[in-house]
Amino acid sequence: MSDAAPWLDDEEMTTWLAFVRVVMRLPNALDGQVRQDAGISYFEYSVLVVLEHAEDQTMRMSDLAFLCNGSLSRLSHVARRLEDGGLIRRFSCPTDGRSTLAALTDGGRELLAKAAPGHVRLVRALVFDDLTRDEMRQLGELSERILARIQA
Amino acid sequence: MSDAAPWLDDEEMTTWLAFVRVVMRLPNALDGQVRQDAGISYFEYSVLVVLEHAEDQTMRMSDLAFLCNGSLSRLSHVARRLEDGGLIRRFSCPTDGRSTLAALTDGGRELLAKAAPGHVRLVRALVFDDLTRDEMRQLGELSERILARIQA
DNA sequence: CTCCAAAAATTGAAACTTCAACTAACCTAG
DNA sequence: CTAGGTTAGTTGAAGTTTCAATTTTTGGAG
Numbered sequence: 001m002s003d004a005a006p007w008l009d010d011e012e013m014t015t016w017l018a019f020v021r022v023v024m025r026l027p028n029a030l031d032g033q034v035r036q037d038a039g040i041s042y043f044e045y046s047v048l049v050v051l052e053h054a055e056d057q058t059m060r061m062s063d064l065a066f067l068c069n070g071s072l073s074r075l076s077h078v079a080r081r082l083e084d085g086g087l088i089r090r091f092s093c094p095t096d097g098r099s100t101l102a103a104l105t106d107g108g109r110e111l112l113a114k115a116a117p118g119h120v121r122l123v124r125a126l127v128f129d130d131l132t133r134d135e136m137r138q139l140g141e142l143s144e145r146i147l148a149r150i151q152a
Numbered sequence: 153m154s155d156a157a158p159w160l161d162d163e164e165m166t167t168w169l170a171f172v173r174v175v176m177r178l179p180n181a182l183d184g185q186v187r188q189d190a191g192i193s194y195f196e197y198s199v200l201v202v203l204e205h206a207e208d209q210t211m212r213m214s215d216l217a218f219l220c221n222g223s224l225s226r227l228s229h230v231a232r233r234l235e236d237g238g239l240i241r242r243f244s245c246p247t248d249g250r251s252t253l254a255a256l257t258d259g260g261r262e263l264l265a266k267a268a269p270g271h272v273r274l275v276r277a278l279v280f281d282d283l284t285r286d287e288m289r290q291l292g293e294l295s296e297r298i299l300a301r302i303q304a
Numbered sequence: 305c306t307c308c309a310a311a312a313a314t315t316g317a318a319a320c321t322t323c324a325a326c327t328a329a330c331c332t333a334g
Numbered sequence: 335c336t337a338g339g340t341t342a343g344t345t346g347a348a349g350t351t352t353c354a355a356t357t358t359t360t361g362g363a364g
Contacts, residue, residue: 004271005241007272008272008276008280011285011288011289011292012280012288014235014292014347015288015289015291015292015295016275016279018177018292018295018296019279019291019292019295020221021295021299022295022299022302023174023175023178023179024179024222025221025299025302026298026302027175027176027257028173031205034158034226035286038339039321040153042285043320044238049188055245061340061342061343061344062341062343064343065166069172069173069176069177070176070321070341071321071322071323071342072320072343072344073321073322073323073345074320074321075343076343076344076345077320077321077344078320078321079258080344081307085226086233092343093342095341096329096330096341096342097328097329098328098330098341098342098343099329099341099343100331100343100344101340113224120158120159120160123160123168123229123303124160125336126301127171127300127301128160128164128168128299129301130297130298130301131294131297133163134252135294136163136292137163137167137168137293137327138287138290139167139171140163140166140167140170140171142172142283142290142291143167143170143171143173143268145282145283146178146279146282147170147173147174147177149171149277149278149279149282150177150178150181184332193350198351213313213314214311214313217306222351222354224312224314224350224362225311225313225314225351225352225353226316226350226351226352227313228315229314229315229316230350230351231351232314233350243306244313244326247311248311248312248359248360249310249312249358249359250311250312250313250358250359250360251312251313251359252312252313252314278352283353305364306343306363307362307363307364308340308361308362308363309338309360309361309362309363310359310361310362311358311359311360311361312357312358312359312360313356313357313358313359314355314356314358315354315355315356315357316343316353316354316355316356316361317352317353317355318351318353318354319350319351319352319353320349320350320351320352321348321349321350321351322347322348322349322350323337323346323347323348323349324335324345324347324348325344325345325346325347326343326344326346327342327343327344327345328341328342328344329338329341329342329343330336330338330339330340330341330342331339331340331341331348332335332336332338332339333336333337333339334335334336334337334339
């Protein structure tokens, strides 16, 4: 309500349309691959990947949700399904009774092993194969800057 | 299954993490604004915007779905809600009995007018305000290239 | 002309996400 | 030490999206 909002000019509009199309379509592309290779969604896959790289392959639900770019409620539902499938296990934190810790199980590690190679291949095929190092750095930097704006 | 998949190196991983975080979080940011200003989701907003710029503010469901980056089934459900809310109207195509055409109504135009200024402001705040013209062009070009890979 | 495959759209059910309400644990001011 | 506010997490219900099945229409092959 504050500023007179100048509309996007032609170049800005073209840029925005291309960018937003990537943003809206990439998730489905990623989803398809992991669903094919491992029978889980990309969000579920993220949970497993983040846990894999965590200390003791264990992490608080809140932190996990943040790193997976999802809400705590969403993670809580998903964690139940993953736990039922034997891919993670949950137990309450010894030092803070409010927290729940999630840990990767052997089953989870196995499933990751099945999905990860295809995932890396897809990420390369969609993004990195076609970019020079400089372009890649540029993409990273632009992403960081946009991200900073989103967070604020 | 074909190639030995070389894992992402550190720079690639950093880039990917930033990029994917933008991709996963931007939709929520956009959603929040239009939901606030107009009480509809970003996808619903897209439908109205695409119709606004179409010939006679009218378009086939299939084409609309494609330009809104969603499935036809998703659009069909959403279109019913939008029609119930008086924002669009649907009628079958005179020249091809299989097709349905969707058109923007006065109500839809009014709602767009309410949401659009805030949307433009947000897009600027999140993306364009912080970029030079060259950086913007770079973002557009990288997006086009990635998009081409996703489509294939 | 008739048959049949393909294209367009809708529908209901299942799966998933969001939202709001709730429980439990922690912390700290008094 | 305890009352009240805050933080972490879960849950059920409501809303949305996907998936598979179905309907209707079109266009072409024979």
